[in-house]
Amino acid sequence: MIYMESEFKSLRERMIRGAKQGIEISYKNEEHILMQAINAYNETSRSYNLLFERLSEWYGIYFPEIKIQNPKTLAQLTIHMLSKEPDKEEILKIVEDEGKADSIISKAQATIGRKQEGDEAQAIMAFAKMGIEMQNTLDNIGEYIKSASGRILPNTTYLTDERIAAELLAKAGSLERLATMPAGTIQLLGAEKALFKHIKFGSKPPKYGILFKVPQVSNAQKERKGRIARLYATKISIALKADYFTKNFIAESLKANIESSIKRINEKEIKPRKQNSQQWKRPDRNEFRRDYKDGRENSFRGGGRRQGGRHGGRNNSRRN
Numbered sequence: 271m272i273y274m275e276s277e278f279k280s281l282r283e284r285m286i287r288g289a290k291q292g293i294e295i296s297y298k299n300e301e302h303i304l305m306q307a308i309n310a311y312n313e314t315s316r317s318y319n320l321l322f323e324r325l326s327e328w329y330g331i332y333f334p335e336i337k338i339q340n341p342k343t344l345a346q347l348t349i350h351m352l353s354k355e356p357d358k359e360e361i362l363k364i365v366e367d368e369g370k371a372d373s374i375i376s377k378a379q380a381t382i383g384r385k386q387e388g389d390e391a392q393a394i395m396a397f398a399k400m401g402i403e404m405q406n407t408l409d410n411i412g413e414y415i416k417s418a419s420g421r422i423l424p425n426t427t428y429l430t431d432e433r434i435a436a437e438l439l440a441k442a443g444s445l446e447r448l449a450t451m452p453a454g455t456i457q458l459l460g461a462e463k464a465l466f467k468h469i470k471f472g473s474k475p476p477k478y479g480i481l482f483k484v485p486q487v488s489n490a491q492k493e494r495k496g497r498i499a500r501l502y503a504t505k506i507s508i509a510l511k512a513d514y515f516t517k518n519f520i521a522e523s524l525k526a527n528i529e530s531s532i533k534r535i536n537e538k539e540i541k542p543r544k545q546n547s548q549q550w551k552r553p554d555r556n557e558f559r560r561d562y563k564d565g566r567e568n569s570f571r572g573g574g575r576r577q578g579g580r581h582g583g584r585n586n587s588r589r590n
Contacts, residue, residue, distance in 0.1 A: 356375050424521065459480050
């Protein structure tokens with residue numbers, strides 16, 4: 271027993287040591303940092319959009335006439351307008367348009383909004399400052415994603431852009447796994463929910479996932495989006511193998527091939543869809559059970575193992 275316990279203890283220590291070495295080796299690759307960076311960028315972007323909507327509604331109580339589409343500009347203008355009297359020079363630095371600056375000042379003088387009281391301004395100014403900090407954070411993360419994608423996925427980044435390449439990597443989990451995926455799987459990365467909905471409920475199958483963010487796919491006609499997405503997935507599959515295995519830069523020839531193929535797809539006439547085409551539907555489970563039950567009953571009636579049983583005709587014939 272003492273010998274077995276010592277062997278078990280040494281085996282456990284070797285397994286822990288091997289697991290630590292594996293983690294250390296896998297984390298040496300920069301691809302894990304890039305995956306975390308793109309996930310952080312997307313999550314921060316969603317929070318930033320919500321913050322901009324909330325700031326627009328909040329500051330609209332004090333200045334309902336203002337319409338600013340740039341979140342950072344709105345945050346800077348909110349801080350300026352609530353902290354001091356409107357100054358044309360500072361507003362001009364923020365909006366970078368003299369006509370807009372004059373319009374903002376004239377509207378601010380005749381606004382129907384609420385007059386700030388007490389510590390109201392401090393709260394909204396702190397909220398606006400947080401928006402500016404989030405914008406600066408997004409800019410810094412975006413710069414890193416651009417440089418890291420160019421180092422890790424040069425061919426894929428050249429065909430798409432740095433964020434699309436990083437999102438494909440994050441969905442796959444590793445560059446090795448992404449490089450060995452078939453083109454059809456790459457085409458549907460990011461469309462897992464739509465794919466499972468198609469399998470479960472029989473809805474239309476997805477034609478693209480993350481690749482919809484490629485301008486040539488999103489701007490194409492509806493009937494051509496799927497073919498162009500498939501074209502991009504095929505070329506990206508080749509580019510990924512070059513990024514992972516050979517480290518050769520072949521994206522220029524792939525890009526030229528994509529452009530010529532897209533031109534050929536756009537020139538081809540679109541065939542009209544059939545009006546009476548039936549959509550695929552998931553088989554009814556109850557109907558399948560009824561068919562299975564009827565078939566089994568018919569097999570018994572047709573003289574299955576009951577006729578050849580212990581008291582069947584074959585045994586009786588032998589007795590006779």
